[in-house]
Amino acid sequence: MDYVIRPVQAEEWAKAREIRLAALQDPVAPLAFLETYEQAVERPDAFWEERTAVASEGIGVRQFIAEAPDGTWAGTVTVLVERPAGEVRFGEAAKLDQTHLVGVFVRAEARGAGVAEALFQSAIAWSWELAGPPVKRVRLYVHERNERAMTFYRRVGFIASGDSVPVPGDSAARELEMEVLR
Template sequence: MRIKDARLRALRDAPYAFGAGAFEEESAFPDSYWHELAAQVGGAVAAWRDRCVNFVALDGERACGTAITFLCPRVEGHAYLTALWIDPEVRRCGLGRQLIDAAIDWARARGAKHLRLWVDDTNPSAVEFYRALGFEPTGERQPVREGSTEEQSCFALGLSPVQRGVGEETGKDG
């Protein structure tokens, strides 16, 4: 199952980004968990249909990058990016930027005004990556998980509305 394979490779590769112990925890999940996740991000679950997407960059059949984007169920206009990971063999080739661009287009097309994400304090290179792409800290902080002393910070990018051509907007030729 590609979604499981890519997620477990990401967790094993980058515990500083996804939490120490996350690989051990998620690799023990039953296949039903991965089938349900695939159904949610694949549009098969009504509550998440067109509100959640899993972008996958492929090298042949193998995933070399992933990212999940979803519309916040609580705050109108907020979209979130999570689980971004690029295979170390193909980092600094622009793939991360491409997945972010895809997430921006997807979120903006669904009316989101902000694309938000959380970065662990243990992951300063991701902070540099997000800053290079225009994300800025919102000042919000929270523990990486309930009861943890480690923290993460929220970053956000404002999304301008989709620009429409004059002909498209008016339905006239000129």
């Protein structure tokens, strides 16, 4: 694999914006993301600058990217830190110290090259190394019809937790929680 996996840097907000917009144009985006391309493209630069700056700090959130030798970004995953006394971002409040993977995306031309696996290895390793009370699990949610993603998550060690939540805006569909326990 010729990609470097590393945390995003604050000044890279334009690249962070570009890969998010690319992700939202992927054919499975309606199943994978809770935001549309139309919503994201309208956000001002200040939104992307702040979002990337926060993700670069690595305190409550960390975004990892897969960078090709030519500097292009082939993929990304974001890790949200969830503590029992913290903010509920999606699903139920954390009952234990955990992290939550979101925004998973690998460009079509980089799929099958180990990029997603490397991103997940970095995200999970970072989760286990966090300061403070030790993280007990890493979780994510996947749309019940997103078979490609579920298959990948199982392959890298995630199992169904048994919990699910309705998809925002579509109460007939479910987001299934998957986890890796420490």
